[in-house]
Amino acid sequence: MIAAYGTDHGNHEGQHRMTIWEMLAVFAAGIGAGTINTIVGSGTLITFPVLLATGLPPVTANVSNTLGLVPGSISGAIGYRHELRGQRSRIVRLGLTALVGGLIGAVLLLVLPSSAFDTIVPVLIGLALVLVVLQPKLSAALTRRREQNGDSTAGPHPDGGPALLVGLLLASIYGGYFGAAQGVLYLSLMGLLLHDTLQRINGVKNILGAVVNGVAAVFFLFVAEFDWTAVALIAVGSALGGQLGARIGRRLPPTALRAVIVVVGLIAITQLLLA
Template identity: 80%
Template sequence: MALSIWEALAVFAAGVGAGTINTIVGSGTLITFPVLLATGLPPITANVSNALGLVPGSVSGAIGYRAELRGQTGRVLRLGVTALLGGLAGAVLLLALPSDAFDTIVPVLIALALILIILQPRLAKAVQRRREANGTEPRPNGGPVLHTGLFLASAYGGYFGAAQGILYLSLMGLLLDDGLQRLNAVKNILGAVVNGVAAVFFLFVADFDWTAVLLIAVGSAIGGQLGAGIGRKLKPAVLRGFIVVVGTVAIVQLLLR
């Protein structure tokens, strides 16, 4: 499908915005997906094109957060395997289920994730007090509960992906004893893994628009660097507030679709 110059500029700008917001918190799909639909692409084609195009943005954002990734290689590898399997499952579901299959449950999931984000400092302190009372140590990789949650969040990410980063941050913030910025760096790696495995799958089995993919890819790569520059400077409380605002907007937009 041929895009006009104005449509191409809109898709590129949406890619920049999505790459920026994905690196800071997530929900970039809520910028790019409506723009692709507005150009006339069918929903599934738009979704697949979007997933392919956002891969460079995820990689760019992860590179921008490389300082916060130091010392987390083992964690990233373990959680990355879970994310890869979940992302592949979600990509398969995209082609097997109706396009509106998650419309009801996703806003609820995001709302629960936002509640966890807001309560995370208090919950973390409560968990720490309980550990001290019981003489136990936190699991460095979150244990089976975190892996199960990340698998399900990654399956959703491979399926559609809006606010997937918020789900990751809420799960890791609750179950891992680490700073929000370091967890955000891991989130960017997991996003890159999910988008990447979904993209490879879609290359062989789904229809997509190469022009849209390339425009979003270039834009999101630029946005990834912008997002890393902004996100790494935010204090944890400010970053948490930004996550809540973006997540609330995501819920409203999903309910209005």
């Protein structure tokens, strides 16, 4: 994880200069992150270590990464535009929740040490993966219970209800703070509490990711240093990766998509525990 920002502010590029090979590595990492973010999430676990390897300080690397991944999130959402049809009211409601959470998380980064999240994050991701795997059975069990209780709707709340809003708010706070595997948390929550296909839920996840990254990026512009070269390389790479990820992700059947989510989530947990 990373340290809190402290009081040194600014938005200029420091004395760091990348070699051509480092620039190519950052660009490639941006493509990879944009691709995996659109399909599942956790792209930060690709770009962040690469930026550190080029010599950027952790704070600058994290802020530059957040800024650079915004175009990738938007690109991925555009790639899922077909799955997003008919979900406008849901997107507005959940998007506003994500906006508030992302801003809170960005502010918390200024006042909390990274150790506050180091222990709990792998646990959260692990629980999310369990929910992703068990989601079909859990949803079926919830439906049976509602039917037995005489609930005529006999299914999850169309927009997830208060439980989803609270869960997404907390996940978005984490996303604004650091964000590794944030998409896994979103998919597990919406998969359990929304009555919809995993692909349509994935489309909403990309919108929420764009909102959280966007609000955190705007906030960071005013309070932290960033490297424009890294931002530009990741921005272009992640935008390309977002389109690639949409093409791949939209073709995956639900079982395969769940398998990808679990694999990526396990890798995320491993990296976070070894960091």
